[in-house]
Amino acid sequence: MSTSFLQSPPFLTTKKFTTSKTVDPKHLRRSLRPINSLNSPKTPNPTTSNNVQNLLTTLTKLLWSKTLPPQLLISTVRSVWTTTWLIMMSQLAPSDPTGSYSRPTSQFRANVNQLSRHNLTTLHLYVGLPCPWAHRTLIVRALKGLEQVIPVSVASPGVDGLWVFDGVMGTDDNANGCRTLKEVYKLRKDGYDGRSTAPMLWDVEKKEVVCNESYDIIQLLNSGFNKLADNPGLDLEPPSLKGRIEEWNRVIYPYVNNGVYRCGFAQTQEAYDAAVSDLFGTLDTLDDHLESSRYLCGDLLTIADVCLFTTLIRFDLVYNVMFKCTKKKIVEYTNLHAYMRDIYQIPKVAETCNLKAMMDGYYNYLFPLNPGNIRPIMPSGCEHEALFRPHNRESLSSADENLHATIC
Missing domain, CATH: 1.20.1050.10 (Glutathione S-transferase Yfyf (Class Pi); Chain A, domain 2)
Structure with missing residues (x-):
């Protein structure tokens, strides 16, 4: 899905770092x-399932009849699927000329010092539970004791590749009442029609995307909310x-x-x-x-x-x-x-x-x-x-x- 997992943060020495402290x-x-936060899955409609099965059975008999030999069917399906897969992958995961995945850059970066001078009480965090980049923000928010300070809306991955607020794998949009995260991005004063990724930090008062770069967000959560955090001593x-x-x-x-x-x-x-x-x-x-x-x-x-x-x-x-x-x-x-x-x-x-x-x-x-x-x-x-x-x-x-x- 094009917007679920494509959010990123900005040689190794083997020297060991030690301190003089202990851990129990x-x-x-x-x-x-x-x-x-997952609701119970909806029970499939047996009538719909039977109709789909009947259609598949009819279609299978037609395709595998003498008018279309199996060899031609296999090669045709393989060709169509390969072409379709390449089209989908070009949108989901753009690649360079060698075929290597080339992650798009975050569109809304933020300087942590600037963020810390922001009105922190107007911020709202959007995340998706499957996403590792969004998960970072949930962990730091929890460790710093910011659960009561920064409200969160949890989006679910949708079948069309968008983050959606349908309650299946998350919550409603508690800040704007939108149906999708893409709609939230479009609420900006200047609008927006690009990649609508999570995590995203939103200013409720200004109706503005503050940041959608996970590493910037966790740096802010770590150091910018100490006056409001339950655990300000953790750095x-x-x-x-x-x-x-x-x-x-x-x-x-x-x-x-x-x-x-x-x-x-x-x-x-x-x-x-x-x-x-x-x-x-x-x-x-x-x-x-x-x-x-x-x-x-x-x-x-x-x-x-x-x-x-x-x-x-x-x-x-x-x-x-x-x-x-x-x-x-x-x-x-x-x-x-x-x-x-x-x-x-x-x-x-x-x-x-x-x-x-x-x-x-x-x-x-x-x-x-x-x-x-x-x-x-x-x-x-x-x-x-x-x-x-x-x-x-x-x-x-x-x-x-x-x-x-x-x-x-």
Whole structure:
């Protein structure tokens, strides 16, 4: 879907960063159930289903009769589908001349310093639960204790590729009462007819898009609302770690966050081979690094960890199968999987992870990659109970008390 997953944030040294603090995992674990904003699916109309089945049966008999040999049918369908797929992919996932996915840039960027001078009480956040870029904003909003400060409207992926407010996988539009996120964008004074992506920060008073770049938004949530936040002491981007955070983001964004999309949206074998090599080479490097470092930058959770986590939590659920990232699963990486569980178990994080919505958002709506809309069963290692298994990563950290004080 053209607007569901195409939002992005802006070589790696192996030097280890440590501090002199400690972490107690007992303080990080909390038996939270994931949020579930999904309504029960509608029961199919049996009459409609029978009519469709009868039509398919009649059509099948016609196509496979002697007037159209099976060989011609197969070649015709294959040719038509390939052409149609290329047309859809050119809109969903534009590529460069080599067939490599070329992610469009965000149209509404914002300077964090300018955002922090904005009237923060008029902001409204639009997100979609399947989207990893939007998920970042939900995590930082929760960790900073901004749930009562920044209202959220949750859009569902629609069958036409737009974000819609239909209550199936989210909420109504609580700020503008619109039917789609595209309609919200069009409410701008100057109008707008471009890509209507989530997450998006909206100014309710000015009727204006403030920002639709996920990384800008999480930086603002981290530092711009401290006077209003329930947890102002938590800093996910401390000045002392800013350089290391930027180093990690220069690796994680192109090769992991966007890397899974480069695999799934590749339109040539060469483009796929290059993307999958970059992806798993980086995952190997991350797994090695995390063998001796609790988080990416040492003892403290940072924005870089949040950005990596939202891809990891979707990897075995979706990307491994649907995006052909099949070389290894995250559960096969000892350190990466434990690291993912460690973050999942931080209070409030699991509440932002709607695992079923993640799967539905890709398998049921990303039509060009899954025409049958069949959703595979959830891997056992991705279930909530499995993600709460002990991770034992506290032994790598000396910042227990400080981490507990700032996150809880």
